Amino acid sequence: MATTELLVGTKKGLFVLRGDPATGMPFEIATRAFPGDVVEFAMRDRRTGRYFASHTSGFYGPRLMYTDDPTGEWTQATGPVFPEGGSDGSGATLERIWVITPGESDGVLYSGVAPAALFVSTDGGETWQLNESLWKEHEAGDWQPGAGGLALHSICPWPGDPLRLAVGVSAAGVWLTDDGGQTWRTGYEGLVPEYMPEEDRDGTNVLCVHNMHRAPTRPDRLFMQFHGNVYRSDDEGSSWNEIRAGLASGFGFPLLIDPSDPDSAFVIPLVADTDRVTPDGHVRVYETRDAGATWTPRGTGLPGAEAYLTVLRQAFGSSGEGRGMGLYFGATSGDVFGSPDAGATWFSVHERLAPVTSVRVA
Amino acid sequence: MAVVTLRAPLSQRAGGDARHELPGETVGDVLRELESRPPPIVGWILDEQGRVRPHVNVFLNGERTREDSAVATTDVLHVLPSISGG
Numbered sequence: 354m355a356t357t358e359l360l361v362g363t364k365k366g367l368f369v370l371r372g373d374p375a376t377g378m379p380f381e382i383a384t385r386a387f388p389g390d391v392v393e394f395a396m397r398d399r400r401t402g403r404y405f406a407s408h409t410s411g412f413y414g415p416r417l418m419y420t421d422d423p424t425g426e427w428t429q430a431t432g433p434v435f436p437e438g439g440s441d442g443s444g445a446t447l448e449r450i451w452v453i454t455p456g457e458s459d460g461v462l463y464s465g466v467a468p469a470a471l472f473v474s475t476d477g478g479e480t481w482q483l484n485e486s487l488w489k490e491h492e493a494g495d496w497q498p499g500a501g502g503l504a505l506h507s508i509c510p511w512p513g514d515p516l517r518l519a520v521g522v523s524a525a526g527v528w529l530t531d532d533g534g535q536t537w538r539t540g541y542e543g544l545v546p547e548y549m550p551e552e553d554r555d556g557t558n559v560l561c562v563h564n565m566h567r568a569p570t571r572p573d574r575l576f577m578q579f580h581g582n583v584y585r586s587d588d589e590g591s592s593w594n595e596i597r598a599g600l601a602s603g604f605g606f607p608l609l610i611d612p613s614d615p616d617s618a619f620v621i622p623l624v625a626d627t628d629r630v631t632p633d634g635h636v637r638v639y640e641t642r643d644a645g646a647t648w649t650p651r652g653t654g655l656p657g658a659e660a661y662l663t664v665l666r667q668a669f670g671s672s673g674e675g676r677g678m679g680l681y682f683g684a685t686s687g688d689v690f691g692s693p694d695a696g697a698t699w700f701s702v703h704e705r706l707a708p709v710t711s712v713r714v715a
Numbered sequence: 716m717a718v719v720t721l722r723a724p725l726s727q728r729a730g731g732d733a734r735h736e737l738p739g740e741t742v743g744d745v746l747r748e749l750e751s752r753p754p755p756i757v758g759w760i761l762d763e764q765g766r767v768r769p770h771v772n773v774f775l776n777g778e779r780t781r782e783d784s785a786v787a788t789t790d791v792l793h794v795l796p797s798i799s800g801g
Contacts (some may be wrong), residue, residue: 360724412796414761414772429755434763444764 357672358383358715359691360404360423361683362392365707367406369715372702374679374693375408380702384424393609394667397715398462398478404715405430405462405478407450415449419478433464433472433482445470452507452667455480457515465505469496469522471534484487491525499523499580500560504559504637505566508665509590511572514560519567519575519590525589526560527577542592547581548626564608564666565590571615576645578608585618585645596645601632607669611678611695616644619696621664621682630661638680638696654699655690662686667711683709717745718793728756742773743782745792760794770797
């Protein structure tokens with residue numbers, strides 16, 4: 354691919370943007386798909402070249418679509434949908450597809466949805482099956498929703514080991530499997546729900562994970578943006594250590610890592626859950642290269658004043674690695690920003706799109 | 716067979732036809748038959764539990780109806796999105 358292709362999900366359709374930050378070729382809209390519908394997430398499986406987009410009609414519900422050419426026709430996947438319940442009508446209904454993540458085996462992809470559940474495809478994303486054992490944990494566990502719903506939004510495969518997986522749920526914490534999803538255990542230790550009264554925190558499962566990523570070169574390490582804090586785990590997600598010191602705020606939604614550097618993470622702080630905008634009207638991405646011991650604000654080229662943006666959970670994507678890593682994020686203002694050098698400098702990718710829900714580099 | 720009428724974009728998804736003649740003894744039967752015919756529109760009107768989606772209205776001979784209502788061969792079903800907005 355000669356140019357960089359961005360898949361920007363918005364509240365008014367999917368925008369496919371193409372440009373070349375290396376030559377200065379501006380990003381332009383190559384196509385807009387699903388006009389009028391909310392596109393919550395879109396990505397390209399780089400193993401196969403297949404594109405996926407989850408979109409929800411306000412009338413006709415959510416569905417997953419796929420195509421090999423985003424400027425052409427899209428095909429509706431079979432699922433993810435919940436199994437039919439009994440005659441009492443108690444079966445669950447799919448509300449939203451939050452994320453699609455390639456697995457470690459050929460043809461395997463995972464989907465995280467609301468109400469919080471994990472679906473698996475073994476045929477490249479054409480058909481999907483519910484992971485029943487995690488769903489049983491959900492049903493038995495009295496899982497509570499966050500403000501955005503009860504969402505399984507983060508899926509972290511273990512490079513080279515298809516049996517190990519970590520998932521993040523808002524607001525039911527971290528769940529881990531070592532046997533390909535047959536059994537699950539929690540990764541709650543160290544997470545502090547400061548949004549709850551102090552006397553109610555011990556033992557609670559109301560743990561509002563906002564985003565979570567694994568370091569592929571050191572897979573026992575994960576980073577997490579939590580509701581009001583940022584954490585790092587060095588034991589596969591079983592326990593967590595707070596690393597928010599040095600950030601403008603512990604609150605935010607998306608998080609990324611440099612896949613070549615297990616000590617790296619990028620977050621975009623917002624003021625707080627009561628004021629979900631960039632602090633002081635100043636848009637900055639914060640970078641750590643020492644596993645969260647220190648953070649450096651990266652704002653060169655980003656709005657420095659009178660910019661009160663909200664950047665949502667899936668609206669931060671990347672390509673490549675190291676100092677040439679591409680970073681891209683979008684805001685509910687409809688603005689999209691990019692960096693060709695791992696956040697050292699930034700430029701405006703596009704303005705005045707619809708409110709951005711997700712950004713991924715194809 | 717009962718007649719089902721659709722509006723865009725549903726009619727476009729259902730092969731471009733706004734009018735469909737379909738068998739079935741209940742509203743749910745008729746809508747499931749519609750959704751399963753090629754090109755399939757499974758899940759657009761009924762959710763996976765067989766319930767009409769909350770923001771879709773189904774009218775049977777001019778009266779709002781639900782999934783378990785009986786349907787006769789001379790009946791007409793209109794499938795409409797809810798009126799949303801201010």
